[in-house]
Amino acid sequence: MGARLAVHLKDVLDCFELTDGCLLGIPTDNASSNYSMALELQSTLQGCGIEWPAFRNHIPCMVHVIQLALGAFMSSLGVKDRTKSW
Amino acid sequence: MLGFVSAHKPWNAISNLELWQSFKALHDDLVLRSASTLSNTCRHEYALSVDAIEKQLMSRNKVSLAFDGWTSTNKLAITSVITYFINLNSALCEVQLAFNEVDRLFFSCFESILRMTAQGPTYGSEASCTFEGCAGLF
Numbered sequence: 001m002g003a004r005l006a007v008h009l010k011d012v013l014d015c016f017e018l019t020d021g022c023l024l025g026i027p028t029d030n031a032s033s034n035y036s037m038a039l040e041l042q043s044t045l046q047g048c049g050i051e052w053p054a055f056r057n058h059i060p061c062m063v064h065v066i067q068l069a070l071g072a073f074m075s076s077l078g079v080k081d082r083t084k085s086w
Numbered sequence: 087m088l089g090f091v092s093a094h095k096p097w098n099a100i101s102n103l104e105l106w107q108s109f110k111a112l113h114d115d116l117v118l119r120s121a122s123t124l125s126n127t128c129r130h131e132y133a134l135s136v137d138a139i140e141k142q143l144m145s146r147n148k149v150s151l152a153f154d155g156w157t158s159t160n161k162l163a164i165t166s167v168i169t170y171f172i173n174l175n176s177a178l179c180e181v182q183l184a185f186n187e188v189d190r191l192f193f194s195c196f197e198s199i200l201r202m203t204a205q206g207p208t209y210g211s212e213a214s215c216t217f218e219g220c221a222g223l224f
Contacts, residue, residue, distance in 0.1 A: 022148050
């Protein structure tokens with residue numbers, strides 16, 4: 001899955017000649033496929049002689065991480081979710 | 087033409103007599119092109135768009151990519167890729183590079199992963215996606 005996403009992205013990069021080392025970062029959501037995509041893209045670009053470290057350039061969703069951390073914190077305090085009224 | 091694209095109908099549907107008569111009944115002055123003309127027009131428009139994007143990208147230095155995938159209302163699996171960059175005038179530019187249909191199996195896996203993954207793994211930990219039917223894709 002991540003490999004197929006990486007192939008798709010590489011095709012787009014090739015199509016618009018963006019594989020000359022100008023790729024800065026890729027912000028994504030926190031789906032696991034995006035992590036494997038970033039690692040796959042890293043090795044693909046490495047094969048083309050371009051250094052693009054995934055751990056530095058892949059930017060997962062920080063808001064989601066904060067939300068999960070807050071959820072765990074609130075849960076440990078025994079605070080229940082407010083019931084949505086809509 | 088947009089109707090054909092959004093309904094995901096083949097261009098040669100325009101040759102269908104009933105459809106042709108329906109269009110004519112709605113707009114008598116409507117000029118209906120042949121399937122090949124519609125196809126060529128679409129390809130020409132696409133080439134022009136790609137050309138315009140390439141011209142915009144000529145002024146970039148570094149680019150960032152953002153992409154996502156989803157299912158459209160007509161059940162097509164779509165991925166979109168957008169790039170962000172600062173041009174020579176120091177203005178933030180946003181350009182859509184791709185808007186492609188992907189195969190359904192690919193996307194059904196994608197949706198399954200989104201449902202199953204509360205939080206994605208971090209680098210250094212292995213993703214464990216071994217659910218039935220999708221294991222061969224990883």
